[in-house]
Amino acid sequence: MAVPISQAWRVASYVLKQKIKGNKRYPLVLMLEPLFRCNLACAGCGKIQHPEEILKKNLTPEQCFRAVEECGTPIVSIPGGEPLMHPQIDKIVEGLVERKKYIYLCTNAILLKRKLDLFKPSEFLTFSVHMDGLKEEHDHAVCREGVYEQAASAIKEALRRGFRVTTNTTLFEGVNSERIRAFFDTMMGLGVEGMMVSPGYSYEKAPDQEHFLKRNRTHELFKQILSNGKKSWKFNQSPLFLQFLQGKRKYQCTPWGNPTYNIFGWQKPCYLLQDGYVATFKELMQETNWDNYGTGRNEKCADCMVHCGYEASAVDETFSSWRGLFDTIRFTLKPA
Numbered sequence: 001m002a003v004p005i006s007q008a009w010r011v012a013s014y015v016l017k018q019k020i021k022g023n024k025r026y027p028l029v030l031m032l033e034p035l036f037r038c039n040l041a042c043a044g045c046g047k048i049q050h051p052e053e054i055l056k057k058n059l060t061p062e063q064c065f066r067a068v069e070e071c072g073t074p075i076v077s078i079p080g081g082e083p084l085m086h087p088q089i090d091k092i093v094e095g096l097v098e099r100k101k102y103i104y105l106c107t108n109a110i111l112l113k114r115k116l117d118l119f120k121p122s123e124f125l126t127f128s129v130h131m132d133g134l135k136e137e138h139d140h141a142v143c144r145e146g147v148y149e150q151a152a153s154a155i156k157e158a159l160r161r162g163f164r165v166t167t168n169t170t171l172f173e174g175v176n177s178e179r180i181r182a183f184f185d186t187m188m189g190l191g192v193e194g195m196m197v198s199p200g201y202s203y204e205k206a207p208d209q210e211h212f213l214k215r216n217r218t219h220e221l222f223k224q225i226l227s228n229g230k231k232s233w234k235f236n237q238s239p240l241f242l243q244f245l246q247g248k249r250k251y252q253c254t255p256w257g258n259p260t261y262n263i264f265g266w267q268k269p270c271y272l273l274q275d276g277y278v279a280t281f282k283e284l285m286q287e288t289n290w291d292n293y294g295t296g297r298n299e300k301c302a303d304c305m306v307h308c309g310y311e312a313s314a315v316d317e318t319f320s321s322w323r324g325l326f327d328t329i330r331f332t333l334k335p336a
Contacts, residue, residue, distance in 0.1 A: 002166075002194025002234040004123055007102050014074045015319045025256045025285065028312045029075045030068060031271045033262035034059040034092060038082040040108055042142050055081075057263045061091045067261040068101060070281040077104045077128070077258075079271075084111040090118035097124045104128040106168060110147065112154035121162035128196070129155055131167045134183045137175065152190065159191050166236045169197045173213050177224035184233050194236030197225075198307040199245070201272045215295070215303045219247030229335040237307060239331035240314035240324070245305060249314075253294035253301060257312020259284060269293045271308045273300060 011028075018026040037055045038045075068076055076096055083089050084107050096103050106128045119125060129151055132141035138148040158165050167187050171180065187195055199213045199222075213221065222245040235242060243249045255270035265277040266284040273293070278284050294301050294309075301309075317324040 002236045006123060010074050010102070011315075012319070015315060019319055025254070025290070027071050027073045027259050027281075028257045028315060029077050029308075030071045030073045031258050031260040031308060032059075032064055032067060032076050032078050033080060033260060034064060034078065034083060034086045034089070035081045035263070037085050038080060038108075039085060039110055040082070040142050040144060040147070054263070058086055058088070059261075059263055061088050061095055064092050064261075065095050065099070067266075067281070068096060068099065071259060071261070073101075075102045075104070077106060079106040082108055082111070084115045089115075093119060093125060097122050100124060102126070104166070106130065108142065108147065109151035109154040112151075113157050116158060116161060116163070119163070121164075123164070126164040126166055126193070127155075127158055128166045128168045129192075130170075131183075131187065132169055132171070133175065134179055134186065137179060137183070141170075141172070155190050155192065165192050167192055167195045169195065170200045171197065171213070171221065172200045173217065175221070177221060180225050181230075185230070188232050188234065194234040196235065196237050196307065197242075197245075199305050201304055201306045213303065213305075215305060218245060218303070218305050222246045226335065233335075238311055238314040238318065238328065239335060240317055240328055241307060241311045242335070243331065244310055244314060249317075251310050251313035251317070253304070253309040254313045254316065255293055255309055256285060256288075256290060257316070258308040272304065272306060 015026075015028070035055075035058045036050050078092070083105055086092070089105075093103060093105065102124055104126050107130065109127075109129045112127065112129070130142075131148070131151060132138045135148040138151070139145050155165055155167075169180075169183075184195060199218045222242075226242055226246055240249060244251055258271060259281065260267040260271040261281075265279050266281055267277055268275045268284065268288050269290065270293070278287060292298055295304065318328040319325065
């Protein structure tokens, strides 16, 4: 298993409570963006295209804690921007650990070695390192040479010090499936706890609009990558979601499963689309017309198969029936 049993049990208990309460829409992972600023300018990212005055802003630790308490999710993902550039990121993490939230701090790892002393190893803290393939592919994706080697070195150091480390990989058109399989071998060889993988989403403001995957191409690519997967590969995500990427399961998007909070407030409807903001989580849940989003409902969602929209859908299926639970266990033990 790619996550500790204690974490898996916490998530399972949380979801089952939502089911018992009859909640059809509930958050699973909070996407907490404390800043948009970054030390990379990746061609496929639209997050750093904000004006300079916006890029200088940060959420305070108190704002972060308030959002976490409003939302109530067991897991908090901290993307950005680059979270390690936040001047109080250690205080944010410390406060979330005190609240016993499972944190995935998403980082390109350029600053990770220098910042490790700010943190203490904990079952509640995982560094999720952005790695988009082997050296050639990764450096090309982040538009800077040498970043792969920096990140790999930082992963080794974090593991040496006892931190939990995972990788987070976004795939675009043109990647070679055999190279990605070799990349999985390399990451597991480094000793990471698990890997996350997802097709890229076409941010409207991203400089490169030519390499986002269409839905049929996503199915084709992920079948090539994941068919006959190796026992050594460990994925830090639902095996049903990995089947969805291969076109073997059908889901509707559940954007409320991964709500986003950033310097503007609660983002409607999700981490990837910006259709306005509201001040409270309650407003987000009650005032968003969720039926307007998802494949077949919104042209902007036509090709999206990203984990922040569909991972929660897969997790919900796991706990919606005995068949869903059985399939999750079966494909965890033997991927298909």
